[in-house]
Amino acid sequence: MHSSNKKIIPVVAGALMRADGAFMLGSRPAGKPYAGYWEFPGGKVEPGESLFDALVREFSEEMGITVTQATPWLTRVHHYEHASVELTFFRIWAWDGEPQSCEGQAFAWQMPGQETVSPMLPANGPILKSLSLPDYCVRTCSNPTDTAATLAALPGRALLLVDEPALERHELAALLQALAPDVHASGGLLLAKADPAWLTGLPVDGVHLSQQALDTLTDRPDFPWVGAEVASLAGLARAGALALDYVCVALTATDTEPAGRELGTYLAGSIPLPVFADAGGAVLDLDAARTYGAHGVVLTQGGMR
C-alpha cells in the first residue's frame, strides 16, 4: 500500500433547520484540528454504528439535544493533511431541547447564502451553496405566454427551470428577459435548458443541461449555477465529476413506493450533489422525497412532461 492511501474516516454532520430557513453552524473547539473554524456539528462514526445513530449521539454529546427527525442529504469525500474523511450531511428538521455549548464551542444561526461567520472548514463551501438551493424546481413546459401566471404558481422561493424546446430563440430570450426581474425579486433562481454559449449574456443564473449535453460536455459551463437532467447512474456520476450544482433525476414509477425505491437506487451511491426528484407529477411530495435522501422535488407546470 502506498503511504498516500490513507484510510477514509466516516463522519456525519448535520444542519439544524429552523422554520424560517435558518440553519446552525458551530465553531470547532480549541485543541482540535482547525480549532475556531466553523462547521456543521457532528463527528466520527463509531464502529458498528448507523449514520443516523451517530448523528443522534454527536448532537447529544456536542449540543445536548435529541434529534427526532433528520433526512440524509449529501456525501462528500475530502482529503485533509491530517485525515481523509467521508462526510455524510443530514438536514435535521426536528429536535428536543435547546442547543447548549457542551464543548465550549460557539453557535450561530445563519441564513443560506448570507453567512456571516468565518472561516469555514475547507470541505464545506459546496455544502453551503447547496443549502441555498430552493426546495422546489419548477419546470415550465407549456409555451408560456402569460409570465404572471407562471410566477403566481411558484410555491415560494423556487428554481424556475425554463424548458421550452418549441420556442424560437428570440422568443425564449424574450421570455427569460420578462421573467428575470420577478424571479429575482422573489429570491428565486432562473435557469434555462439551452445551449450554454447562446445563454451567456441573458439574465439567467445558470444553465440546465439536457442528458445529451451532459454526455458530451468536457467541462462545467461557466455559470453560477449549472444543473442537469439525469436518467441513469452513469449520468449521475458524470454530473458529480463535472461538479454540477444539482441534478433532476427522472423517475419512471407512478406510485409512491416504487418511485421511492427507484430514487433510492440513485441515492444509495453516496452522491455529492443535491437531487431533485422528478416523478412527473405529485407522486413523491417534498417530505417523501427528502426521506429517501433527495434535496427537493420537480414540479411541472402546464401538465405532464
Ligand SMILES: Nc1nc2c([nH]c(=O)n2[C@@H]2O[C@H](COP(=O)(O)OP(=O)(O)OP(=O)(O)O)[C@@H](O)[C@H]2O)c(=O)[nH]1
Ligand atoms: N463535524 C464536522 N466535521 C467536519 C465538517 N467538515 C469537515 O470537513 N469535517 C471533518 O470531519 C472530521 C471529524 O470531525 P470531528 O472533529 O467533529 O470529530 P468528532 O466530533 O468525533 O471529534 P473527536 O474525534 O475529537 O471526538 C474532521 O477532520 C473535520 O475536519 C463539518 O461540517 N462538521
Ligand SMILES: [Mg+2]
Ligand atoms: Mg465534532
